[in-house]
Amino acid sequence: MPKYRHLKRYRQIANSVVRHGFGHLLTHLGYSHLLPSVRRARKSETALLEYTRAQRLRMLLEDLGPTFVKFGQLLSTRPDLLPRDILDELTNLQDQVPSFPYSEVEAIIVRELGRPVEEAFHSFEKKPFAAASIGQVHRALLHNGRQVVVKVRRPNIVRQMKTDLEILRQAAKIADRRTPWGRIYNFEDIVQEVQRSVHDELDYLIEAENGERIRENLHTQENVIIPKIYWDFTTSAVLTMEMADGIKLTHPEKLKEAGHDPEQIVRDLVEVMFTQIFQHGLFHADPHPGNLAVDKDGKLIFMDFGIVGRLRGERKRQFILFLLGTISHNPRQLVRALSGMGVLSRRIDRKELLRDAERLMDKYLDTPLKRINLGQAVSEIFALAYEYHIRIPAEFTLLGKTIMTLEGVIEDLDKDLVLIELLRPYSNRLIRERFSYRLIKETAFEQFFETTDFVFSLPRRLNDMFDRVDTEGIPIQLNYPDIDRTFLHLDRLANRLSFSIVLLAFSIIMAGLIIGSGLVASITGTPLLWRIPIIEIGFFLASAMAGWLFWAIYRSGKL
Structure with missing residues (x-):
């Protein structure tokens, strides 16, 4: 049952769902009898039939607001969950919203920093130069003469998103119980993933910490700039960082006019991203052209660290195996990597999966390396996982989305350059590192401690199991699929x-x-x-x- 205090929001969501032609979902989830207004609105389901299913879903998410837009953006990174037509449409989700008044900006800064705007900053532009669903950005000048940008979180956005997430979690629980897809993919876990992502984006302290850690990791890189965080002017609702002037990668013509070499920009970008992913295990997961710029000296500028990815330990080794299997056209290695990366259904036919992987690799076998789209190949492999109900963890799908975004940036800057060719030297480095003494020693230590932990905890686990059998008996569950x-x-x-x-x-x-x-x-x-x-x-x-x-x-x- 929906919580009474959220009943109005439930009805708003239900009416929008019906209006966009998805009223049947409410019946499956058991909400039609809880929300009588849905029944009166069913005739409107035919209003949007001229659009495709994917278009209607994208329009529905945009209509429901920022929480559902974030939900859709996360789903757009999951080719293991959704068919291709919906994935392509969800990439067009827009969270452009009007800016909120300066009076509210001023009130938030006073509340968060404990002092008036004129005391905190020497000057502060009242009109924002960018606005999104969670906050908006203003230019300002500190009293020491440093130019900064100030991100201010929207008022009441935390409460609104918390309500929507509670509703999503309730719907996910019902879907997990009532639908076969829910039992396979566990929608509640996906909503929890959205909740963690939204929580990180709502808290500007987390974004500041992400930026500071990546800045520290890359401090030896001379070809990259990570804006400095000014902690005295940063809270969970206000983020102040240095202004890094440059030409954004959204304007490739201006980059050429300024004398920058697109090929060198691409090579620097690939090197920095490779270092973040495979060396540090912490990477900027949203490298679209609006978050990247080049300064007058040709240095890359990374902005907006609200979405970062993490890849460490066993996860890193699994993805390296996956990437090497893709580059080397090795289907057996690819299937082993998918098996290690994802959660496999008990009914999966591994031989059929191997045959489909071989057919997919055959598609690229005779294709010249420079004509292979790595992002598309990764997407097709994850789509294969979708067909076989292999649930891929979020770290890998986020990394796959990052690769696809990066490939799009490279294509916009220089159509003659291909990501998979640029990664060839790094793949050799990954192979050497995989069999290096350091990595073998680290893996041996990990396995040793895991084994000893298992051995020492085994008596206690057996004792707990026998105690449970003694008190509760042995439950027998019969599974008859037909x-x-x-x-x-x-x-x-x-x-x-x-x-x-x-x-x-x-x-x-x-x-x-x-x-x-x-x-x-x-x-x-x-x-x-x-x-x-x-x-x-x-x-x-x-x-x-x-x-x-x-x-x-x-x-x-x-x-």
Whole structure:
């Protein structure tokens, strides 16, 4: 049951769902009887039928607000969960919203920094130069003369997103119980993933810490700039960082006019991203052209660290195996990597999965390396995981999305450069590192400690298990996948048996009436029961009953 304090929001969401042609989902989730207004609005489901299913879903998420836009943006990174047409459409999600008034900006800064705007900053531009669903950005000048940008979180956005996330979590729980897809993919886990992502983006202290850690990791890189965080002017709702002037990668023509070499920019970008992902295990996970710029000296500027990815330990080794299998066209290695990366269904046919992986690799086998789109290849492999119900963890899908975004940036800057070719030297480095003494020693230590932990904890686990068996018994769960089909066959058999019994009874009654009527007429010379046409009436009634029974069974579809 939805919480009463959220009932108004439930109805808003339900009405929007119906308006965009997804009213049937409410019935499956059991919300139609909880929200009567949905029933009155069902006629509006036909209003948007001119759009495709994917377009209607994208429009629905945009209509429901920033939480659902973030939810859709996360789903757009999950080719293991959604079909291609929906994934492509979700990449077009927009969270552009109007800016909020400066009076609210001023009130938030005073509350967060504990002092008026004019005391905290020498100057502060009242008009924001960028606005998004969670906050907006203003230019400002510190009293020491440093130019900074100040991100201010929208008022009431935390409460609004918390309400929407509670509703999403409740719907996910119901979907997990009532739908087969929910039992395979565990939608509640996906919503929790969205909740963690939204929590990180709502808290500017987390974004500041992410930026500071990446800045520290890359401090030896001379070709990259990570803006400095000014902690005295930063809280969970206000983020102040240095202004890094440069030309954004959204303007490749301006970069060329300024004398920058697109090829060198691409090579520097690939090097920095490779270092973040495979060396540090902490990387900027949203490297679209709006978050990247080049300063006058040709240095790369990274901005907006609200979304970062992490890849360490066993996860890193699994993705390296996956990447090497993709680059080397090795289907067996690819299947092993998918098996290690994801959560496999117990009913998966591994031989069929291997055959499909081989067919996918054959597609790229005779293709020149420079013509292979690595992002598309990764997306197709994750789509293969979707077909086989392999649930890929969020770290890998986020990294896959980062690779696809990076490839799009490279294509915009220089169409002659291909990411997979640029990664060839790094793949050799990954192979050497995989068999290096340092990594083998680290892996051996990890395995040793895991093994010893298992051995020492085994007696306690066995004792707990026997205690539970002693108190609760041993539950036995029977899993019969075709039980619904079996019950349908039994239902049809019972209906046919009932129909046969009625026909038999009808035949016996009619035979008795005919014989009895003939005997009475031969003895008395008059028909049975005062000349009443009992045979004709009986025949009519029995025929009507048999016809009614046949029609009822036929309508149920179980004859």
